[in-house]
Amino acid sequence: MGVFTDESAFSSAIAPARLFKAFFLDADNLIPKVAPQAIQSVEILEGDGGVGTIKKITFGQGSQFSYVKHKVENIDNENMSYSYSLIEGDALTDKIEKITYETQLVESPDGGSIINSISKYHTIGDYQINQDEVKAGKEKAAGLFNLIESYLQANPDAYN
Template sequence: MLKQISLVFFVLFACYVGVNSRELKHITKELEVNVPACEAWELYRNLGLINIIVPKLTNVQSTQVLKGDGGVGTVAKTTFVPDEAGNSSYTEEFIVIDDQKRVKAAKALEGDCLAFGCSVLIVEFDINEKSQNSCIIKSIISYAVKKEFEAKDPKPTVAVEAITQASKEYLERNN
């Protein structure tokens, strides 16, 4: 059932952004966290992640909210410590925040693989209850590669694994 909901979400969103859903590639990771799903969701549903990633991720220099209060339409920018690839910032807009399904999705506006060959980049976090005191944080990166860059096969570099690991440590430490 959950896979069907996610598939429907991606098909509808792909239509919204003008990409055929078959063109989207997906990278999915799951991480178990020993806190109730409602506690994890409270961190993910608003701007809580922004507050913990700067001290936890060494490649992040700063984060700032450019527009909004954490709800749908909020635009956030992450500035990185410059690296050899020239990655300097990543800007995203929150496009879905579903409190019932505990799903949050953001569409990249600039940076990451959009700078080197992707036409669409969507990062989604799903918080799924495993038991009364544990949950699974599922991260899904969906992206489409521009036809002229398909041979280079660009991939997103969004550090969702590092973000979910940092959130797991934060949640379990403060539970």
């Protein structure tokens, strides 16, 4: 097994605390509402929403994948960090055991957010991660993030 790590950072005009509430703490409700074509539903299979919770995410009809299960690894409200692992589903294929995502939001000088993200792909055998696949996944995630950011900009009283 190998581990491929990818790090990235990008910015948002939305303040970190508000973005953290929307994008991590209430994502199960918000994402299917603002992007039903991407995420049809989120179902808690085990746990109470906190660390250790296992969720099944069913993708929208336009997706090339049907579902994934993810496990919440860490929620740190004070430091606005959240991590989870994809542990099952057709997005993993037969070459990847799991993918762990660690994200932290920090305030930018202009009052918005800097989003720091680390993705760790745990591969099966000697499989090598394709950079184009990682890039494609990042582009889909960025599109989803942009929808949430637009929702928050259009609804300034939401998640305060």
